[in-house]
Amino acid sequence: MTFSLILLHGLGADGNDMQPIAQALAARLQNAHPQLKTRIHCPDAPARPVTVNGGYIMPAWFDLYGLNSHARMDTQGIELSRQRISQLIDDELATGILPEHIILGGFSQGGVIAIHCALHQPQRLGGLLALSTWLPRTPLPPPSLAACQTPVFIAHGMDDDIIPHQAASHTRDALAELGYRDIQQHSYPMAHGISMKEIDDMAAWLVQRLAL
Secondary structure (H helix, E strand, C coil), X not given: CEEEEEEECXXXXXXXXXXXXXXXXXXXXXXXXXXXXXXXXXXCCXXXXXXXXXXXXXXXXXXXXXXXXXXXXXXXXXXXXXXXXXXXXXXXXXXXCCHHHEEEEEECHHHHHHHHHHHHCCCCCCEEEEECCCCCCCXXXXXXXXXXXXXXXXXXXXXXXXXXXXXXXXXXXXXXXXXXXXXXXXXXXXXXXXXXXXXXHHHHHXXXXXXX
């Protein structure tokens, strides 16, 4: 039985940042289910000028015009990255992997794209991991009834000085209003990052929700 784990990195990083996290999750899943095989995908965002960083060119899923909740959003950039990752999901489905065996997640800016991909999916995915991220104030498509069945794991550092901790609750509430019901939120005593405790919690959560 094969699962697909797709993790998206944050601003200025690359896929290598997410590889150790993906491998740790895959190892824990296989330990719980020895028959399980996991395909790992940690794609790189394209290099582009980022306004909030003075136009400096860096890997970014979309442009950022500001860090406050009222800043203008690069809706076109978000949509282009969303289409790219949605195509990756379609490619995995074409290999015979079931939609409920696809786990999609992202950290920070990558989490924005992961959430948008999940909202556009016509099927229930195996899980959505929203890590130290936020849901921009942009028009959102009404998700399908099946998409709303995707379990959601939200995690955020209580001392995050990049994306405020309350963004996690705002994301939870927005997804709940859209129809998502299986949402679990976790907070950790950390800044803008991912902790080992968080990885352990994600793995335990996934083991409980894997559709084997």
